[in-house]
Amino acid sequence: MNRTAGVTAHQWILRARPHGRPQDSDVELVETTTGVPAVDEVGVENLVMSVEPYMRGRMGGEATYAEPYELGEPMRAPTVGRIAESTDPELPVGTLVLHDHGWRTHSLVPTAECTPLRHDDLPAVTHLGLLGIPGMTAWIGVERIARVVAGDVVFVSSAAGAVGSTVVQLAKLRGAMVIASVGSPEKVELVKSLGADAAFDYHDGPVKDLLRTTMADLGVSGLDVYFDNVGGEHLEAAIRVINDHARIALCGMISIYNSAVPQPGPSNLIKLIWRRARMEGFLLGDHLDARDEFEDEMAGLLRSGRIRPVHTEFPGGVAGAWDAFLGMLDGTATGKAVVPIHGHTGGRFPAI
Amino acid sequence: MNRTAGVTAHQWILRARPHGRPQDSDVELVETTTGVPAVDEVGVENLVMSVEPYMRGRMGGEATYAEPYELGEPMRAPTVGRIAESTDPELPVGTLVLHDHGWRTHSLVPTAECTPLRHDDLPAVTHLGLLGIPGMTAWIGVERIARVVAGDVVFVSSAAGAVGSTVVQLAKLRGAMVIASVGSPEKVELVKSLGADAAFDYHDGPVKDLLRTTMADLGVSGLDVYFDNVGGEHLEAAIRVINDHARIALCGMISIYNSAVPQPGPSNLIKLIWRRARMEGFLLGDHLDARDEFEDEMAGLLRSGRIRPVHTEFPGGVAGAWDAFLGMLDGTATGKAVVPIHGHTGGRFPAI
Known part of the structure; x- marks a missing residue:
């Protein structure tokens, strides 16, 4: 003392x-x-x-x-x-x-x-x-909101970010196919090294075209999960190609945090009806009961080198x-x- | 024969x-x-x-x-x-x-x-x-999607329509407070006679203002449920005033069925994160397992005169x-x- x-x-x-x-x-x-x-x-x-x-x-x-x-x-x-x-x-x-x-x-x-x-x-x-806010945010989004299961096609935006890079890895560990959107060629390589099945730099064209092309290359026709960190154009592009019963986890909308004026939302929300899809926002504070379960899994993954x-x-x-x-x-x-x-x-x- | x-x-x-x-x-x-x-x-x-x-x-x-x-x-x-x-x-x-x-x-x-x-x-x-598609659509939306419970503040659009007029009555039967949006003064009176606690004609001004005024008159500060039959301006107005953990049941978007060009979506979807709200589209075809349960409740309500x-x-x-x-x-x-x-x-x- x-x-x-x-x-x-x-x-x-x-x-x-x-x-x-x-x-x-x-x-x-x-x-x-x-x-x-x-x-x-x-x-x-x-x-x-x-x-x-x-x-x-x-x-x-x-x-x-x-x-x-x-x-x-x-x-x-x-x-x-x-x-x-x-x-x-x-x-x-x-x-x-x-x-x-x-x-x-x-x-x-x-x-x-x-x-x-x-x-x-x-x-x-x-x-x-990984053991802090972004890691647990990714874990809650994957486990409780998007409920990712083996075989899901998962799209993640801002995938080289703190939350996104964790979502990529957790979704792969759960047996999903992962498509990642990032902001530079270097980040494309990074998220592929984390296990993403495909990735694109969103600066390379309209997101809807990049997403469609990437999906076609992988031979998939729709998304089961979209983990949204950015909102805006990404969200609209994802909704265009959701599968029946898709889940959209709204985690962040970094594309609009700095806008002084409101940006229009996706024009295709009616697809949530046609596809019977669920879009759900979440915050960590509602899920503190999962803290120990999350920490124990994440610490184990870290010690065994299965997550980076x-x-x-x-x-x-x-x-x-x-x-x-x-x-x-x-x-x-x-x-x-x-x-x-x-x-x-x-x-x-x-x-x- | x-x-x-x-x-x-x-x-x-x-x-x-x-x-x-x-x-x-x-x-x-x-x-x-x-x-x-x-x-x-x-x-x-x-x-x-x-x-x-x-x-x-x-x-x-x-x-x-x-x-x-x-x-x-x-x-x-x-x-x-x-x-x-x-x-x-x-x-x-x-x-x-x-x-x-x-x-x-x-x-x-x-x-x-x-x-x-x-x-x-x-x-x-x-x-x-009431026993057909609109009645069961209302019932599924109330029971399985919005999960209305006693004490909820429920907002319903197109509330004098086939689905809406059923939602008003089912939500009241479950103990909710109901705010209704309709398209004429006559329909305002109709939905009040069905039990709505308050109703407005959406032609009377911006929906967001009408909704806020109506809520203030009732002394409520937020919505627990929005049952959306119209999309567009109503959806954005509802999202503005949702409570924490609100549920938005997307049932129809009649405001856009006849548009030849896509309409911008709500600019305030980030509120779904802040309020940890769920927005979910649904179709009856996924819920046919509930047919008998629904019919038995609805037929009973009809015979006893508790639903009109x-x-x-x-x-x-x-x-x-x-x-x-x-x-x-x-x-x-x-x-x-x-x-x-x-x-x-x-x-x-x-x-x-």
Whole structure:
């Protein structure tokens, strides 16, 4: 147990609510002092931070599904850190924990909001990726929403992203045929190396044509599942070719997160009737009961090498978080975008 | 048992495939002779015919979910008739049957495609309405797709139609609060008399405003269920105000059946994610296992007067079928549009 008068920390503050694509002037990296942990708090030295698509919604200030960030307050994100100050015997100094008080080098975290890593033999970054929000989002979407079974033809958009690259692999592990849409030739190769049966770069033409051609090459005539991470043109293209009783898991619509004006939706929703198809949105928060089941399967797959983590590490320590966030929104990151902090920025807790 | 050399009958023939709203020149009423029933056929004198929204799709010739009608061939529709010629002891002369060989005065029907009416104490027209396709469609949508339970706030479009007027009543019987959209002031009064807690005429303004005002008057802030019969603006307006875990049953999209060009879909599908909502299309053909359960409940409700049949009888005998069909598409019919034949047109089977 250590007691200090607080440590020097760096953290990101929301300065303005973005309209359209976020600007550098919307945020600011500031130096601060953490203060002393209260009785029900621990001091955490952060090791690696996440950037998540939902953060864009929280910046906007409109009610989406998550509380907006307050202007002038720190932005939060999932973060893995090591406990550096604690009076709680169940959370001793040195414990690796997951918490949501990130985008900063050091955090005071209520003990109730610290989750010790159950599988701490696996790399810290894994807990933000395959074992974290994107991994569990993919798993819930595949298991509970799309209910992928062997023999299904599964189409995944944003398939080289954090969620998409996990969906590709989980769907293959369940015996499905997988078609992937990605944003560059390099990502085409990546998702094929993850097991996708076919992949295309959506910049190469209208998505509906690319999808049809890819399906024809594979000899399939319809989709049983579409795992939607982007909305817009992809969603309409997928609906065109769904099979009877298809399932469309709506996970994200990154194509519209940055639009200042509403985009028209798919013009062919009547196909959901003709094909008796189900389209369902989901959020992780409704499925926390599956946490242990998910973690145990995923940790097992990781240890046995049957699933491969894909992540992009952004450099610069805590200062790199903003580039990582924009890289995720712009699609320049591959897999899970993460920001290692340790050693890159000033301000350390005393030796632990 | 009677044997004839066939009888003179009148039937509707598809002459041209409509683009947009069907034209009178797309169809023709012709006189013909039925011919003699084969061994596995019965001769049926039709009593009352139906018009169904899906007929518009079958006229169009594109693959929807039902086989297109052939050009130059008779158009089919559900019809209640009385067997006039039969050698099948299980289908004796006089039996009331439901079959799909309608839009004609007399039909030769394969015995395998004749369904004797289980509840033949109830009026023939009932078997095309509450006990027929629209009644069962409403029941499946309420029971299996939207899964309406007591306390739900349910919004129904085209609520004075054959399906809608049944949904209003079934949802009320299950303890829901019901908001109805209809197309005239008279229909507002009708659906209120069926139990709707509130109703509006969608011609009175943007649907989103009418819906919000109606909800405010009722003191409710969101919808648990939207039963969609029309698509388009109604669907977008409903999605705007769904509650968490809302269910949207896609039953029909009459607003687009007659459009020659695709209409943009709702611009707010991302709300399906934020609200973790499910939107699901359905067709009756997937739910035939529920036939007896549905019929028994509906027949009981009818006999006890707890559900009220709503139908519009179009005059003119078989010749009235075309006006009935257009009336249904244009929304001038209220409830189930039916066409009584008996006695109105030439050509009778010999005495039965």
